[in-house]
Amino acid sequence: MWRANFWAVAGCFFAVIGLFTPASAQAPLFSDNSEIQILIEGPIGDLVRTARRGTDPFPARLSLLGGAEPRRFEIALSARGISRRTGGICNFPPIRLDFNDAVRGTPMQGQNRLKLVTRCRANLQHLTVLEYIAYRLYNEITPLGFRVRPAQVTYRDNAGRRREQTQFNFLVEDVDDVARRNRLTALEVAPDEVRSSQLDAEASARVGLFQYMIGNLDWDMVSGPAGDECCHNGKLLAASATSRQAVVPVPYDFDYSGFVNAPYAVPPEGLGVANVRTRHYRGLCRHNANVPAAAELFQSRRAALFAVIDGDTRLTASRRQAARRYIEEFFAILDEPARFNRQVIERCRR
Numbered sequence: 029m030w031r032a033n034f035w036a037v038a039g040c041f042f043a044v045i046g047l048f049t050p051a052s053a054q055a056p057l058f059s060d061n062s063e064i065q066i067l068i069e070g071p072i073g074d075l076v077r078t079a080r081r082g083t084d085p086f087p088a089r090l091s092l093l094g095g096a097e098p099r100r101f102e103i104a105l106s107a108r109g110i111s112r113r114t115g116g117i118c119n120f121p122p123i124r125l126d127f128n129d130a131v132r133g134t135p136m137q138g139q140n141r142l143k144l145v146t147r148c149r150a151n152l153q154h155l156t157v158l159e160y161i162a163y164r165l166y167n168e169i170t171p172l173g174f175r176v177r178p179a180q181v182t183y184r185d186n187a188g189r190r191r192e193q194t195q196f197n198f199l200v201e202d203v204d205d206v207a208r209r210n211r212l213t214a215l216e217v218a219p220d221e222v223r224s225s226q227l228d229a230e231a232s233a234r235v236g237l238f239q240y241m242i243g244n245l246d247w248d249m250v251s252g253p254a255g256d257e258c259c260h261n262g263k264l265l266a267a268s269a270t271s272r273q274a275v276v277p278v279p280y281d282f283d284y285s286g287f288v289n290a291p292y293a294v295p296p297e298g299l300g301v302a303n304v305r306t307r308h309y310r311g312l313c314r315h316n317a318n319v320p321a322a323a324e325l326f327q328s329r330r331a332a333l334f335a336v337i338d339g340d341t342r343l344t345a346s347r348r349q350a351a352r353r354y355i356e357e358f359f360a361i362l363d364e365p366a367r368f369n370r371q372v373i374e375r376c377r378r
Contacts, residue, residue: 055138055209058175058201061164064135065093066181066197070105073190079107079121080114090125092135101136102128108143112283117292118148120195141202144181147195148290155283155290157342158351160198162242162282165355168332169325170234172210172265174280175201178342196342203263206278212265215275219252222264224312228274233318235262235277236311237326240372241358243286243307245295249277287354307358313376323362323372330359 070088078084085104092099107113107121123144131137147156166173182194207214215222224232227249239247252260261281266272284293286305295301301308311319326333337352361367 055175055201055205056135057137057139057199058177058205061178063178063180066179067091067093067098067184068103068105068181069184069186071187072183072185073187075105075107075123076120076190080116083107083113083124085126090127099134099136101131101134104128111292112148115292118146120146120148122146138205139202143200144179144197145176145200146181146197152290153196154343154347155288156196156198157340158288158347159283160196161336161340161343161351162285162287163198163200163280164336165242165333166238166279168329168336169238170231172206172231172276172278174203174206174278200280203265203278206263207265210265210276212267212276213269213271215258215264215266215269217258217264219254219256219258219260220250221258222250222272222275224250224314226272226275227312227315228276229315229318230322231276232312232315233322234325235279236309236315236376237319237322237372239279239285240307240309240311241326241355242282242288243304243354244279244282244284245299245301245304245308245310246281246284246293247279247310249312287351305354307361307371309372309375310377311372313378316373316376319373323368327359327362 068088068090071086075086083106085106088103088105090101090103104126106124106126108124109122112118113121123146125142125144127136127139131139145156145159147153160176160178163174163176167175177199179197179199180194181197182192184192203214232249235249246260247262248260249262250259252258258264259277261279263278263280265276265278266274282288283290284304286307289305293304295304295306299308333355334352337348337355340348343351361371
């Protein structure tokens, strides 16, 4: 039987701690979840046309709209990512924004490089919303996650060769800001440079259970592609740049999850999983002792998680209901100790 009352109090405690994070640690852009309006003007056609071949930056201008006067910033605009950029999956690439001029005293204060998650295809706009919600769900569990800011972004080609379009996108907090906000340091390490035994056990169990909740198999907390930074769809935080104790994994990129259910998402080979909607626990066995407490934390945040899904009207009612049902199935597993033990604890990754 879960110690639900204890963890309900604990959840409230951590929420209060978050409220009292020093203002200096709060990046204004990610201080709330209201949707912002952005106009990006530049060689959008050239960016899209060349994205599959490379990530060269293009000069552009970003304007924050909605105020009495637009705030304009000179930026470098570049495509980023791998699968969505090069795999022939999307007709609009994910983007990186590099700010060239001073942003002090504006909502962009403290920002330098930002990831912008864009719409893959016009008929797949809901996938962007679902991935945004996945980030928000993790934010409800722990402050040790990437914050996101929703945006309606209008893309205007300054050569007039591409039709203007507006799409729902979201900005992702920089990893250094995640670290600073939690009084930690982002590690720059190669795959497998940090061992699983050096991970913070509570954080590791929390990540493994979250990925199981959203049905994500496309991740690793310590490993990744050769020649790349660690880790696969994750970053690592620690007390200092040289510390290798209690290392905190921070997940990102959830478009291959069952929760998002992108038509291009397929499970990794060798797992024996038919499709990404099928949950398969990939948490580490060495942290199994911490998983029941992580489950109790998730139980204590159940109402808050459902509120995030139910409150996002960018999804149709039927898609909100489907998203909620998928998370309800996760909690049905947590509600049955024998089933939880069979499908989670005993399925851990060694």
